[in-house]
Amino acid sequence: NAGVTQTPKFRVLKTGQSMTLLCAQDMNHEYMYWYRQDPGMGLRLIHYSVGEGTTAKGEVPDGYNVSRLKKQNFLLGLESAAPSQTSVYFCASSPLGLERGEQFFGPGTRLTVL
Amino acid sequence: AQSVTQLGSHVSVSEGALVLLRCNYSSSVPPYLFWYVQYPNQGLQLLLKYTTGATLVKGINGFEAEFKKSETSFHLTKPSAHMSDAAEYFCAVSEANSGNEKLTFGTGTRLTIIP
Numbered sequence: 001n002a003g004v005t006q007t008p009k010f011r012v013l014k015t016g017q018s019m020t021l022l023c024a025q026d027m028n029h030e031y032m033y034w035y036r037q038d039p040g041m042g043l044r045l046i047h048y049s050v051g052e053g054t055t056a057k058g059e060v061p062d063g064y065n066v067s068r069l070k071k072q073n074f075l076l077g078l079e080s081a082a083p084s085q086t087s088v089y090f091c092a093s094s095p096l097g098l099e100r101g102e103q104f105f106g107p108g109t110r111l112t113v114l
Numbered sequence: 115a116q117s118v119t120q121l122g123s124h125v126s127v128s129e130g131a132l133v134l135l136r137c138n139y140s141s142s143v144p145p146y147l148f149w150y151v152q153y154p155n156q157g158l159q160l161l162l163k164y165t166t167g168a169t170l171v172k173g174i175n176g177f178e179a180e181f182k183k184s185e186t187s188f189h190l191t192k193p194s195a196h197m198s199d200a201a202e203y204f205c206a207v208s209e210a211n212s213g214n215e216k217l218t219f220g221t222g223t224r225l226t227i228i229p
């Protein structure tokens with residue numbers, strides 16, 4: 001099992017450019033999440049999904065869109081990147097319910113927007 | 115709404131000394147509580163969790179935490195620090211049985227081990 005993988009690992013964008021971050025999990029988990037991590041602020045939830053075809057907003061959703069067309073994949077899109085979106089992005093997945101399972105995290109994507 | 119406060123963004127202890135990382139939470143319903151560890155340039159890894167039952171929870175790498183409802187705390191301890199424990203530690207809370215499957219994280223505590 002590869003667990004949770006993220007593509008790419010690093011990316012530099014110019015303001016206004018768009019990009020998509022890919023998260024894939026091979027554990028057949030229902031729930032998937034996108035977080036951003038900024039110094040001194042911990043992890044903040046951007047969007048999440050409770051199953052294939054579903055998405056929901058988290059704490060900081062503005063400027064991001066997501067899609068969950070396949071159970072194993074969760075895509076995070078930036079339509080028009082801004083310097084404030086410079087961050088480390090983590091994807092996570094979990095089986096049904098936090099009581100029954102932990103969240104498994106990917107290795108992260110470091111994004112810099114110039 | 116749920117929230118987590120981690121007291122001390124940086125903690126330094128000597129190798130072999132007690133590790134104590136503090137976490138206080140706020141939740142309108144009974145909480146699920148978690149401690150995650152993040153090693154440099156890696157994702158987060160679960161150390162331990164409290165959902166129901168015994169309030170003293172043991173995790174990996176010799177860590178444990180105690181849920182104290184009266185103090186709304188879930189402090190992380192390890193009797194004897196090892197150099198490999200140097201990392202950033204995050205406390206997190208979720209609201210039990212609410213259909214809310216989201217975790218709210220604290221801002222993290224960076225643990226440094228002094229040789």
